Amino acid sequence: MKFFIDFASSSLNKYGEELCGDKVEFYHDEKKFIAVLSDGLGSGVKANILATLTAKIALTMLKEGLSIEEVVDTVIHTLPVCSQRNLAYSTFTIIKVASDGMAYVAEFDNPSIFFLSDREIKKIEWCTTEINGRKIKESRFKLKEKDILVFVSDGVVHAGVGKVLNLGWQWEDIEKYLKENTNKNMSAKTVTNLLLGACDQLYMQQPGDDTTVATIKAVMPKKAILFSGPPIDPEMDNEIVKKIMSTYGRRIVCGGTAGNIVARELNEEVKTSFKVVDKDIPPIGYIKGIDLVTEGVLTIRKATEILEKVKMATDLKFLYEEDGASKLARMLYEDCTHVKFIIGRAINPAHQNPDFPNELSIKLYVLNELKNTLSGLGKIIEVEFY
Structure with missing residues (x-):
């Protein structure tokens, strides 16, 4: 059975910043879908450059069939070093989905993805690989029709910190929110807007961090x-x-x-x-x-x-x-x-x-x-x- 990937992403800029420090890039054809969400160190222009470089490099290499090891190695040796922190740092989440629904996920320092299936949050089995000193989490699993994957930057789990919530919106809280407020008939755009709108409310319309939500849904082609x-x-x-x-x-x-x-x-x-x-x-x-x-x-x-x-x-x-x-x-x-x-x-x-x-x-x-x-x-x- 061949699936089409319904995809949507949207971001809130950190309050006072004109550029978002998160970046989402995606590509798909009849055989595969690839999405990369990257979160650059800090915020503003520098974060935007780091995130954009990471996302574009990763997507370009993955499109050509290169391995995650080669992607990480290239990103590490390409990113400009921050003059203040002396670091070249950008987190990422990579998702590849084949037309038969087989999904591959790689994460580096981003919040773990949410896997919704029939209004339940499915547990994902991870294995950890070390590449050039970076610990990369990887997982492979099969999607079925109307399954949804939601992946976010850490601005989502920090939503409300110091304002509405003392410790921010914890991963388990987001999991509960998605389980109670989404259903399998929602589009990827609707799920993205729903979660991002909740974050905006928790931040009281003044986000303390760049906040990005991206959603993937497996659907039949129309x-x-x-x-x-x-x-x-x-x-x-x-x-x-x-x-x-x-x-x-x-x-x-x-x-x-x-x-x-x-x-x-x-x-x-x-x-x-x-x-x-x-x-x-x-x-x-x-x-x-x-x-x-x-x-x-x-x-x-x-x-x-x-x-x-x-x-x-x-x-x-x-x-x-x-x-x-x-x-x-x-x-x-x-x-x-x-x-x-x-x-x-x-x-x-x-x-x-x-x-x-x-x-x-x-x-x-x-x-x-x-x-x-x-x-x-x-x-x-x-x-x-x-």
């Missing part, structure tokens, strides 16, 4: 296909529509011309809805057999802006507006893990001077921005041009 723009060769219209209709998953059409092509090939009508009137976003349409029909450039651009907000948002209420851009953003974020873009490259004179090269097309630009934003949210993207 696919979508998005068609926008007429193909250069009109003879390809029928092939494109057949491809759309053969997709098992969400079917999305963006753009008036694309909508007319699909309706014509299906021998259906495009019906426009005026239930929601928005001066900035054109109305949506309906075609039988298609899940969502929207206008093109304006709606795609606005949907991209909405999806960018998702990355750092602690409340996703803005995703549930009824305009076309919100519907598009919500469908792409919540209802699919894999998105195939079918992009026609014929130039629409309404968007572009037809004498300009295709690379400068506004339509192609906004679709590329949407693709990049979805990739940044952890979606697997495939693009076909016609």
